[in-house]
Amino acid sequence: MQTMIGVIGGSGVYQIDGLEGADWVTVDSPFGAPSDAILTGRLGGVPMAFLPRHGRGHVHTPTSVPYRANIDALKRLGVTDVIAVSACGSFREEMAPGDFVIVDQFIDRTFAREKSFFGPGLVAHVSVAHPTCPRLGAACAAAARAEGITVHEGGTYLAMEGPQFSSLAESRLYREVWGCDVIGMTNMPEAKLAREAELCYASVAMITDYDSWHPEHGSVDITQIVATLTGNADKARALVARLPGLLGPERAPCPHGCDRALDHAILTAPGARDPGMVERLSAVAGRVL
């Protein structure tokens, strides 16, 4: 099978450079319009698709990002591996602004978003015990190291609804009681939906600030975040440029089973399935429907 890398660019990452045959394509999805057109092309001989999560010009809030349409559209284009690049606050002294963290766990505190492609008439339950792909995460870590980026492998991401940043009490709770490492507003339900769509998903958290727990840094300051974002975005683009060489054009089945997540997940009997739902899920779940 052929590799196709999908990159979801977060705050500050609205385009990537160097794609051969670069073309912004509009992809229709039964789940609505994606955040923007998708930049397609080839990098290092490997097909790539880039989608700015908030749209060019940053028009979507973390709540209004059309997560289902985005993942469905990437799947329709043939993407096999999704790299999510996201600005995050840090709960750890040693995870400093400018560092990257390869996230491997999440606590999902979002509450105002559609979290599944499935529903009445087509019910499915996938496991997200291990919501990211270790193979893809290791490639991102290797790419970061090759670029001289300080990278921490493994970390728990607290996904909050936003758009306001956390209170001091919330920040302390997430850090001291729940043991989280970073905080952001967008990787959930994105990671859950990628798993439902049988896509390998890795999350690269780019630290912009210390959230509000840090006694010497005080409240989260958006001006400081934006200043750090610019440097982080350049590093993220350099990391992405390394991925084709690390992943290669040919792809074996995922050793962790991300691409087979739906093997036993659908509970609705074939004769009881809603034909409209089956049609809507033709890209996400077509392999097993």
Ligand SMILES: CSC[C@H]1O[C@H](OP(=O)(O)O)[C@H](O)[C@@H]1O
């Ligand atoms: C720019 S600060 C808050 C904003 O940045 C992050 O977005 P993304 O994850 O898309 O990089 C965070 O989740 C908030 O949406």
Ligand SMILES: Nc1ncnc2[nH]cnc12
């Ligand atoms: N401190 C923070 N909290 C939530 N999302 C963020 N994105 C960047 N910094 C953040």
